[in-house]
Amino acid sequence: MMLVYYLSMNIFAGDDFERIKELYFIERDRIKAVELNKKKAPEEERLQFKLHDRLKKSLLEIEFNTYCNDSDFENPDEIDFLEIAEKFHCDYDPDTNTYNRVKRGLLLFFFEKLEDMLESNDHAEGVIDTVLEKMTRINMFVSQQRNLVSDRTRLKEENQKLLRKIKKLNRDISALTLPPPKKKTPDRQEREINELKKKNYYLQSKIESLENRVAELEDEKKANKEIKENITINHENPVGEGLELQDFFSIVISGGHWNSRTREEVLEEFPHNEFIFVPADRTIRNIDTIENADLVIFDTSSHSHGYYYLVKKKASKLLHIAKSSPTEVKALFNKPTVKREKGTAQFY
DSSP, X not given: OHHHHHHHHHTTOSHHHHHHHHHHHHHHHHHHHHHHHHHTOOHHHHTOOXXXXXXXXXXXXXXXXXXXXXXXXXXXXXXXXXXXXXXXXXOEETTTXXXXXXXXXXXXXXXXXXXXXXXXXXXXXXXXXXXXXXXXXXXXXXXXXXXXXXXXXXXXHHHHHHHHHHHHHHHHXXXXXXXXXXXXOHHHHHHHHHHHHHHHHHHHHHHHHHHHHHHHHHHHHHHHTTOEESOOOOOOOOOSTTOOGGGOSEEEEESSXXXXXXXXXXXHHOTXXXXXXXXXXXXXXXXHHHHXXXXXXXXXXXXXXXHHHHHHHHOSSEEEESSSOHHHHHTTSSSOOOOOSOOEEEEO
């Protein structure tokens, strides 16, 4: 007992004991400081978000962490954080700079990326629409060119056949003139020669007609390259007294884009007239029809200026519309028509 008493009275006394106490309190304060520093770590260390795969260490990862750190905003006063809160149906706390306890930079990042994505999507849709429209026009042009090539090939073949026939007939004529004259009456021989001359004349006329046709198709091919949408014609329709529908029977609509439904509506509006729809690219081959019509309506929604002057020269009466619409056609005349049985229509 005496030994225990001695130790208790002397072991916790003196300079050594005071040094031990000092070291204890220093270590305790150091541990508290470390724990406090962990809680107060820099914002950029606590908000280092790591993206994966292709986005790892990318510019997007850097930008994402920049948004998550409020101190890196260039002009935070110019950002309408309340407007963003309304868009996402959440509450904004300006004291803590959070949306429903979520850092405002995180929501702002996704908001601006969503705006960029929507803008890119709108641009992409516009590009797709433009590409589809161009492809449709290209397909139409290719189809028209195929038809022209087919017609030209057929006409060339017919022309070659006729040339071969003419050569044969010329040989026959030569054979008739070279041999010694047979015992034929002058009248019979003269008749045979006249018949051969008639056949030769007919074939020559046919060849000239085919050559003219080939030339017309060549001209048509060149003119069709000038067909455009919504061309401008400096001419007003001479609508006035005396311009009534019953004055006309045969009406040609030249150009435009007319489908079966709009053609049907025109026939219902004008039951007592014959309508002939001639597409712009077939103007030359139907110029006789245009010339013989009582009235020609020139549709500028799809046509060319070159065809306009040709139609104007051939048509006995000429009106204009700017849209392939039955309403546009009806507006050309003074008096509305009464709907009865449908009229007749042709489409070339």
